[in-house]
Amino acid sequence: MNKHLKNLLLMIPPVYKKYIIIQKLQKENINYKNEVIKLNNDIIKLNNEINLISNKLFFYSSLKNNDTFRWFYKNKTEFDSDINFKDFKNIVLEMNDEVIKSIYPFNISAYCDICKKNVKMRLNFNVGSISNGLNIAYSEDCVCSECNLGSRQRAIINYYENLNTHSYENDIYISESITPTFSYFKNNYKNVIGSEYLGNTKQSGEFYDYNGSLVRNEDLTSLSFPNESMDVIITQHVFEHIPDYNKSFCECFKVLRKKGALLFTIPFYEHNEKTIIRAVINDDGSITNIHPPEIHGNPVNSEGSLCFQRFGWDILDNLKSCGFINVFANFYWNRCKGYIGGPYIVFSAFKE
Numbered sequence: 217m218n219k220h221l222k223n224l225l226l227m228i229p230p231v232y233k234k235y236i237i238i239q240k241l242q243k244e245n246i247n248y249k250n251e252v253i254k255l256n257n258d259i260i261k262l263n264n265e266i267n268l269i270s271n272k273l274f275f276y277s278s279l280k281n282n283d284t285f286r287w288f289y290k291n292k293t294e295f296d297s298d299i300n301f302k303d304f305k306n307i308v309l310e311m312n313d314e315v316i317k318s319i320y321p322f323n324i325s326a327y328c329d330i331c332k333k334n335v336k337m338r339l340n341f342n343v344g345s346i347s348n349g350l351n352i353a354y355s356e357d358c359v360c361s362e363c364n365l366g367s368r369q370r371a372i373i374n375y376y377e378n379l380n381t382h383s384y385e386n387d388i389y390i391s392e393s394i395t396p397t398f399s400y401f402k403n404n405y406k407n408v409i410g411s412e413y414l415g416n417t418k419q420s421g422e423f424y425d426y427n428g429s430l431v432r433n434e435d436l437t438s439l440s441f442p443n444e445s446m447d448v449i450i451t452q453h454v455f456e457h458i459p460d461y462n463k464s465f466c467e468c469f470k471v472l473r474k475k476g477a478l479l480f481t482i483p484f485y486e487h488n489e490k491t492i493i494r495a496v497i498n499d500d501g502s503i504t505n506i507h508p509p510e511i512h513g514n515p516v517n518s519e520g521s522l523c524f525q526r527f528g529w530d531i532l533d534n535l536k537s538c539g540f541i542n543v544f545a546n547f548y549w550n551r552c553k554g555y556i557g558g559p560y561i562v563f564s565a566f567k568e
């Protein structure tokens with residue numbers, strides 16, 4: 217293992233498994249709240265140290281070299297055979313196991329690729345799950361205090377801005393319009409269209425009132441844009457809510473120009489070759505749950521959105537079957553830039 221890499225990994229904020237602590241404390245009849253406050257004081261101390269080290273390291277290394285660890289794979293076989301990645305991943309997992317689940321949010325210092333400066337990034341670990349240990353969804357966390365973008369949002373922007381086809385003039389469609397990511401694109405690029413999905417009774421390309429402002433509706437399985445009219449399409453955590461996701465991939469392909477790129481994030485199960493369908497939609501519009509319903513937050517629907525599938529590597533084949541030539545899963549990790557955890561993935565699919 218590369219020493220530099222190991223040093224970087226060692227700087228991830230350590231956190232205990234809160235539920236294990238609670239169990240332990242309950243057994244020993246110890247006042248849980250006081251103990252957690254003590255733990256939090258330790259975190260603050262520790263975190264200050266981490267920040268000092270990482271800031272130093274950042275200025276000595278990252279400022280000169282872009283050391284974002286980015287692995288990219290074309291399929292599961294390629295991914296499975298990368299021993300270096302496994303080594304790295306195991307360390308990340310061990311670290312997650314040691315992480316203290318703080319009851320208070322705390323900040324780390326990191327360089328924001330979007331703000332182009334050192335900022336505070338907030339960790340509150342509100343999103344995650346408990347199965348075989350605490351799984352913190354770092355991808356949903358580590359929010360920059362200046363641009364309000366979480367780690368996976370910054371990663372997808374960073375990915376786009378490093379493409380050689382990246383341009384201020386590009387026609388960009390992003391399947392969100394009331395989010396910090398959309399604001400970023402709107403403020404920094406010339407031709408940006410955003411939309412939300414407001415339900416199957418609404419028309420694609422039409423505007424509807426949403427909390428007093430007009431919002432464009434688009435259904436990703438039936439977009440209103442002319443063929444070959446966009447250079448980039450960006451979606452974040454949307455495809456898992458679309459039963460016919462393959463139709464959406466093909467729809468995006470149709471709307472993209474030559475050399476256009478579809479960039480997206482999804483919850484991804486890297487150990488699964490095949491996508492697991494969790495729910496299906498019937499001809500009469502009713503839903504049959506194959507697995508217990510999994511509901512994700514949705515900015516335009518307080519009831520959230522049902523997750524129809526858990527994606528595996530076969531979606532890369534789906535994308536190719538729609539016509540995309542080069543399709544990649546790009547893994548992101550860089551402590552100094554606040555891409556921590558996972559690592560999580562930005563998917564990219566390019567039209568010839």
Ligand SMILES: [Zn+2]
Binds near residue numbers: 332335
């Ligand atoms: Zn920022």
